[in-house]
Structures are given as structure tokens and as C-alpha cells.
Amino acid sequence: MRILGIETSCDETGVAVFDDEKGLLSHELYSQVKLHADYGGVVPELASRDHVRKIVPLIKKALLDANTDHNTLDGIAFTQGPGLVGALLVGSSVARSLAYAWDKPAVGVHHMEGHLLAPMLETHAPAFPFVALLVSGGHSMLVDVKGIGEYEVLGESIDDAAGEAFDKTAKLLGLDYPGGPLLAKLAEQGEAGHYKFPRPMTDRPGLDFSFSGLKTFAANTIRDADDTAQTKANIAYAFQEAVVDTLIIKCRRALKQTGRKRLVIAGGVSANTYLRDAMKAMMAKMNGEVFYPSLGFCTDNGAMIAYAGMQRLKAAQYSPLSAAAKPRWPLDSLPAL
Ligand code: KG4
Ligand code: ZN
Numbered sequence: 001m002r003i004l005g006i007e008t009s010c011d012e013t014g015v016a017v018f019d020d021e022k023g024l025l026s027h028e029l030y031s032q033v034k035l036h037a038d039y040g041g042v043v044p045e046l047a048s049r050d051h052v053r054k055i056v057p058l059i060k061k062a063l064l065d066a067n068t069d070h071n072t073l074d075g076i077a078f079t080q081g082p083g084l085v086g087a088l089l090v091g092s093s094v095a096r097s098l099a100y101a102w103d104k105p106a107v108g109v110h111h112m113e114g115h116l117l118a119p120m121l122e123t124h125a126p127a128f129p130f131v132a133l134l135v136s137g138g139h140s141m142l143v144d145v146k147g148i149g150e151y152e153v154l155g156e157s158i159d160d161a162a163g164e165a166f167d168k169t170a171k172l173l174g175l176d177y178p179g180g181p182l183l184a185k186l187a188e189q190g191e192a193g194h195y196k197f198p199r200p201m202t203d204r205p206g207l208d209f210s211f212s213g214l215k216t217f218a219a220n221t222i223r224d225a226d227d228t229a230q231t232k233a234n235i236a237y238a239f240q241e242a243v244v245d246t247l248i249i250k251c252r253r254a255l256k257q258t259g260r261k262r263l264v265i266a267g268g269v270s271a272n273t274y275l276r277d278a279m280k281a282m283m284a285k286m287n288g289e290v291f292y293p294s295l296g297f298c299t300d301n302g303a304m305i306a307y308a309g310m311q312r313l314k315a316a317q318y319s320p321l322s323a324a325a326k327p328r329w330p331l332d333s334l335p336a337l
């Protein structure tokens with residue numbers, strides 16, 4: 001079976017063709033980063049308009065690169081939510097129009113399920129069950145995953161998401177949007193031991209996160225510090241170390257609580273090398289294994305939506321053509337396969 005996947009939940013237009021026997025046949029990505037950089041964050045109306053401009057050419061290119069056309073498709077998957085409503089509407093309208101015109105089923109995909117299943121695109125994919133740490137710009141959560149659609153949310157952020165904390169702290173350090181990867185790069189020049197950021201909510205039981213205090217701590221630290229490049233790098237290092245340390249403490253707790261031996265880390269922040277290395281070391285100590293998407297599929301992309309859509313398509317879990325975009329959509333409300 002073959003599916004087209006369309007992602008437009010935020011500031012990336014992603015399109016991919018996935019075949020359940022041959023794997024990923026093509027994937028296209030257009031990032032709107034430059035468009036939003038001047039504003040220091042995503043401007044929803046500009047995002048929607050740019051998706052409108054890019055989506056059809058990207059779909060044409062994805063089909064061409066996959067050496068195929070719509071006749072070979074068995075369905076069209078699209079991100080139905082959560083995300084920016086205007087951006088979601090573009091992908092869902094185009095996907096459902098194509099489904100109608102080509103007489104194929106449309107499959108609405110949950111964006112975070114897409115992230116969660118992205119490591120399944122790798123050759124060494126995780127087996128169920130596992131604990132998943134989802135860390136993106138909009139969400140941070142720990143999920144016990146028994147199978148596709150069998151999700152128990154163990155904890156989530158009560159304020160800023162991990163990626164959001166990276167972006168806001170990066171902004172305070174004078175870095176461009178989105179600052180997460182730029183802060184990580186700056187931290188590479190930083191030295192350990194100069195600053196000590198708190199590890200929020202680790203001194204009490206539970207698996208929820210809170211990252212907004214780190215941003216405030218960063219603001220105060222930057223205000224009291226000198227303005228040299230080395231100091232900035234040291235602050236970036238200490239911030240990143242605190243976020244990663246906090247995530248490690250919570251993952252370890254979630255693994256102990258559930259008895260799982262496998263950990264999946266996905267979402268934009270899972271592209272962070274410091275995090276990937278630290279989690280690998282932690283899992284080696286626990287005699288477990290950690291799984292990541294490849295770097296290109298950590299942040300938003302069409303491939304993860306095509307993959308998740310394929311699983312739902314095979315289970316005949318289609319969406320009616322009237323399916324509305326869902327800017328808010330709890331992950332644990334999804335049906336099991
Ligand atoms: O999953 P994603 O592409 O979009 C959402 O669904 O939100 O995640 C984007 C987030 C941004 O906050 C970005 O700064 C962060 O992921 N990010 C990183 C890195 N690469 C992307 N944060 C830290 N280190 C990175 N290398
Ligand atoms: Zn995402």
C-alpha cells in the first residue's frame with residue numbers, strides 16, 4: 001500500500017510518499033524559518049499563507065521524486081492537529097480535496113503520534129512497549145506506549161514546552177529564531193561549572209515538567225553577567241545541561257515506574273546532540289536501549305505523517321471528508337489500532 005503524507009501544523013510544509021513494502025519513496029520539506037525570523041517567532045497568518053503557496057508544488061515534487069503518480073496511492077494522510085488552526089486548515093483542505101478528486105480515503109493524523117512513530121522509519125526500529133519522551137516546540141510529554149494508539153500520558157509540561165524554553169532562552173542570549181539549535185551550537189563553546197541552573201520539579205515525585213522557571217533564571221543570570229561571548233556560551237551550556245538533566249531524571253523515573261526497557265525520544269528537541277549522547281549513556285547504565293528518529297525527522301516533516309497515516313489506513317481508520325482540523329487534540333483520546 002502507498003500513502004501521501006502532508007504536514008502543515010506550524011512553520012514547516014512537509015510532504016512524503018510512503019510505501020509499506022518499499023519504505024519511504026520521497027520526502028519534501030520547506031521551512032518557513034526565514035519568513036518568521038524578523039518577528040522572533042511564528043506569525044500564524046503568515047504561516048498559513050506560505051503553506052498555501054508551497055503545498056501544491058511540494059506534492060507534485062514528492063510524487064515525481066517517488067517516480068509515481070496519484071493512481072498508485074491508496075490514501076492521503078494529513079496532520080489534523082494539534083497545531084495552528086490556520087496552518088492545519090491548509091493541509092487538511094488540500095488533503096481532503098485531493099482525496100475527493102482522486103477517490104481515495106483521507107486519513108487525519110495526530111501530529112504527536114507522527115513524532116512518536118518517527119523512529120519506526122529507521123532500520124533499527126523500537127519494538128512495543130516503550131516509554132516515549134516527546135519534546136517539541138509546542139509539547140513536552142512522557143507517554144507509556146503499549147502499541148499504536150495505546151497511549152497513557154504519564155506526565156507533561158505544566159507551562160512552557162522544552163523547545164519553547166530553548167527558543168525563549170536563546171532569544172535572551174540574542175540568538176535568532178528558532179533559537180533551539182543555535183543555543184545548542186553556542187553551548188558547544190561553553191565550559192561546565194560556571195553556572196548552576198535549577199532542575200525544576202525533580203525534588204518531588206511525579207512526571208510532569210515545568211520549564212518556564214529556567215527561562216526566568218536565564219534572564220536573571222544574563223542580566224547579572226558580563227557580555228562576553230564566552231560568558232554567553234557558558235550560560236547556554238548550563239541551561240542545556242539543566243534541561244537535559246531534568247529530562248533524564250524524569251525518563252529514569254518513568255522507566256522505573258512502568259518497568260519498560262526501551263525509550264523513544266522524538267520531537268524537535270530530540271535533534272539535540274548533547275541530549276542524545278546523555279540519554280544513550282543513561283540507558284546503557286540501565287541496561288536498556290534508546291531510539292531516535294534520524295536527525296532530519298526529529299523536527300516537523302511529512303514522512304512521519306505518512307508513516308502514522310499508513311498504520312491507520314491499514315486498519316481502515318479513515319477520516320470523513322468533513323473532518324475538522326483539531327488545534328487541540330489530546331494524544332490519549334486516539335483509538336487503538
Ligand atoms: O517538533 P518541532 O519541529 O515542532 C513542533 O512540533 O513544535 O520542534 C521544534 C522545536 C523548536 O523549539 C526548536 O528550537 C527545537 O525544536 N529544536 C532544538 C534543536 N533542534 C530543534 N532544541 C534544542 N536543540 C536542538 N538541536
Ligand atoms: Zn512537531
